[in-house]
Amino acid sequence: MTVTLYVPRDCAALAVGAERVAQRIAAEACARNADVRIVRNGSRGLFWLETLVEVATPAGRVAYGPVTHADVAGLFDAGFLAGGAHALNLGLTEEIPYLKKQERLTFARMGVTDPVSVADYVAHEGFAGLRRALSLAPAEIVQQVLDSGLRGRGGAAFPAGIKWKTVLAAEAPQKYIVCNADEGDSGTFSDRMTMEGDPLMLVEGMAIAGIATGATEGYIYVRSEYPHAIATLDEAIRNAEQAGFLGDDILESGRSFRLIVRKAAGAYVCGEETALLESLEGRRGIVRAKPPLPALQGLFGQPTVINNVITLASVPLILARGADFYKNFGMGRSRGTLPFQLAGNIRHGGLVEKAFGLTLRELLYDFGGGSASGRPIKAVQVGGPLGAYVPESQWDLPLDYEAYAAVGAVVGHGGIVVHDDAADMSQLARYAMEFCAIESCGKCTPCRIGSTRGVEVIDRITSNQNRPQQVILLRDLCDTMLHGSLCAMGGMTPYPVLSAINHYPEDFGIEAPDRAAA
Amino acid sequence: MHDLGIATAIAAAHKDVPSGLLPALHGIQDALGHIPPEAVPLIAEQFNLSRAEVHGVVSYYHHFRSAPAGRVLVQVCRAEACKSMGADALLAHAADRLGCDVHGTSADGQCSLEPVFCLGLCASSPAIAVNDEVHARITPALFDAIVEEARSAS
Ligand SMILES: Cc1cc2nc3c(=O)[nH]c(=O)nc-3n(C[C@H](O)[C@H](O)[C@H](O)COP(=O)(O)O)c2cc1C
Ligand code: SF4
Ligand code: FES
Numbered sequence: 001m002t003v004t005l006y007v008p009r010d011c012a013a014l015a016v017g018a019e020r021v022a023q024r025i026a027a028e029a030c031a032r033n034a035d036v037r038i039v040r041n042g043s044r045g046l047f048w049l050e051t052l053v054e055v056a057t058p059a060g061r062v063a064y065g066p067v068t069h070a071d072v073a074g075l076f077d078a079g080f081l082a083g084g085a086h087a088l089n090l091g092l093t094e095e096i097p098y099l100k101k102q103e104r105l106t107f108a109r110m111g112v113t114d115p116v117s118v119a120d121y122v123a124h125e126g127f128a129g130l131r132r133a134l135s136l137a138p139a140e141i142v143q144q145v146l147d148s149g150l151r152g153r154g155g156a157a158f159p160a161g162i163k164w165k166t167v168l169a170a171e172a173p174q175k176y177i178v179c180n181a182d183e184g185d186s187g188t189f190s191d192r193m194t195m196e197g198d199p200l201m202l203v204e205g206m207a208i209a210g211i212a213t214g215a216t217e218g219y220i221y222v223r224s225e226y227p228h229a230i231a232t233l234d235e236a237i238r239n240a241e242q243a244g245f246l247g248d249d250i251l252e253s254g255r256s257f258r259l260i261v262r263k264a265a266g267a268y269v270c271g272e273e274t275a276l277l278e279s280l281e282g283r284r285g286i287v288r289a290k291p292p293l294p295a296l297q298g299l300f301g302q303p304t305v306i307n308n309v310i311t312l313a314s315v316p317l318i319l320a321r322g323a324d325f326y327k328n329f330g331m332g333r334s335r336g337t338l339p340f341q342l343a344g345n346i347r348h349g350g351l352v353e354k355a356f357g358l359t360l361r362e363l364l365y366d367f368g369g370g371s372a373s374g375r376p377i378k379a380v381q382v383g384g385p386l387g388a389y390v391p392e393s394q395w396d397l398p399l400d401y402e403a404y405a406a407v408g409a410v411v412g413h414g415g416i417v418v419h420d421d422a423a424d425m426s427q428l429a430r431y432a433m434e435f436c437a438i439e440s441c442g443k444c445t446p447c448r449i450g451s452t453r454g455v456e457v458i459d460r461i462t463s464n465q466n467r468p469q470q471v472i473l474l475r476d477l478c479d480t481m482l483h484g485s486l487c488a489m490g491g492m493t494p495y496p497v498l499s500a501i502n503h504y505p506e507d508f509g510i511e512a513p514d515r516a517a518a
Numbered sequence: 519m520h521d522l523g524i525a526t527a528i529a530a531a532h533k534d535v536p537s538g539l540l541p542a543l544h545g546i547q548d549a550l551g552h553i554p555p556e557a558v559p560l561i562a563e564q565f566n567l568s569r570a571e572v573h574g575v576v577s578y579y580h581h582f583r584s585a586p587a588g589r590v591l592v593q594v595c596r597a598e599a600c601k602s603m604g605a606d607a608l609l610a611h612a613a614d615r616l617g618c619d620v621h622g623t624s625a626d627g628q629c630s631l632e633p634v635f636c637l638g639l640c641a642s643s644p645a646i647a648v649n650d651e652v653h654a655r656i657t658p659a660l661f662d663a664i665v666e667e668a669r670s671a672s
Contacts, residue, residue: 011637011638011639011652012638012639012641012642012654014651014652015639015642015645015652015653015654016642016653016654016655047641047642048641048642050642183638184635184636185636186597186598186599186600186635186636186640187598187599187636187640188636188638188640189638189639189640189641192638224544224581225634225636225637225638225647226638227650228652262537262540262541263540263541263544264540264579264581265540265543265544265579265580265581265582266579266580266581266582267578267579267580268635279540280537280540281536281537282537282538282539282540282565282575283539283571283575284574284575284578285578285579300536300537341640341641342641343599343640343641343643344598344599344602344603344640344643345602345603346641349640349641349642350641351641372603381598385597385598415640417598417599417602417640418602419598419602420602423602428598428601431598431601435597435635439635
């Protein structure tokens, strides 16, 4: 009887040797006359266990990890094809606490299915949302998205349904759906995992967005740092077209939707939606002033829905299960779930999908198991490089857009980067300014010049040249950037800088805690 | 076909695609390893743009290069998650090992070193990419082994 094995093709697994593991398993099976079928699934997102090899047994899928190519022969000896005992045996995958404690809605199929197999996708509730959407009027689809409370997962948390409604109401010869897959934030990888591990979910979400708003073309703008994601998306799109879920006359409904993948070219600011549109049109990715809103004049001047990968990928389930199902997760005005991404100096780094409202402390310790170095955790940057450093006094706040905003922090894309007590917060603040200087699009002065000056001022503070005056100057500069910048690149760089100086003044050589508000 | 011929042919193949300039530039860099400055006027002609516009695009994006890199392109992530796991020291080690500065090429012309801001491997940091192949949880010893393997690969 054929035994089915799963070896991830997610690039975080490939980066620790998954390809060699898969090859070794195939070779070893051949040598031992074992009949195996190797499925290259996505990652479950338990990255400290990669390469996580799973074996399908009558009791369920049994996990082994972290497996290296050198472990393979021993695993065969231990009878792992029947779920045999071995030091790397982790038991049933679904029972691993890290996974079991999650609320996987969007990531339900992640690591379970073959990412590019339409049959596998359909067998796991795939395209149920699209079928439902085809039975509704466009306005009814938009209403479902509105009712679900889904807000943009790319950072700004703007209600997705309102954007869609604007595009639906706009009159134009052509409308577009653009997926923002630029994912430039350090600490974030949920977009990448989606594109590599369940790309058909994004395809389905974009097709639904097209049907809901009258757009017949979609672009996925993927960063050049993600070649694997681009290849997997291309494969998934071809397969969806062949199966009739994409292209002309989707499922004989008379509706059409075409998808095009575009590779970006390494500019962080091209994640900003108007810079992204400029880049897609073939220009320098420089931020456009708003208005006009992209919803009215977006790609090639036409009405355009521009949403993040996870925003669009959340839609199929909302349509399939109904707005209420989704809305019943979460708290306040933060509805549904967020794939939190635990990264940096953390023992159990990975993806944790939970409803809004859990706390950073739960993520850091219940899921993350504390720091990787074993030293005390000192600072946690939430929400990417433009997010604040959150000190321990705030680790019990619920993760909710409004609760974080109230303390001058952001949830953003759900990226969480952990630093232990060896971190020098003045150097991380300096890095934030330096990053802004490198990545600024140059359109406005506070960001273009201010970031360079910011690096210099921090250097003077740390080398104690007129320290008290320089601290005042830095705060002034941050204030100018905060209020005078055209986009959040310059406008939010003060978040990491000010939070570092406010919560960790000693790292800047400021003895008495400076209590000025951020 | 020589380099400029290839560049022109790739540009021509994209000129009628809406927003074809970026895909054309990617195609040229994939084929030639860089975008030769002499090709810029030829690309501009295909797209009916000014040279300045094309040069402006090439120079704006970090991914595009106007001069060839070494055969082995080493990218070390400099972003926060990797920093928290020692990326600064790793970058210094890389510069030392390759004998060149960041953005530089080793004396034998074999290896180039570039910074990169996040490879999406932040839960397995520090991370590097060598000729687009990613590697995670990098130690100095692992770094040396990976670069050595890439150097000796034909
Ligand atoms: C400098 C900068 C970088 C950004 N990078 C991204 C990104 O990589 N991915 C993303 O989805 N949104 C990013 N955004 C937010 C987008 O501008 C925009 O809010 C988002 O694409 C809208 O989609 P959503 O409503 O689904 O979140 C960035 C914003 C700024 C100012
Ligand atoms: S804030 Fe910076 S990135 Fe944003 S528009 Fe101004 S210069 Fe460009
Ligand atoms: S910060 Fe280095 S891979 Fe993300």
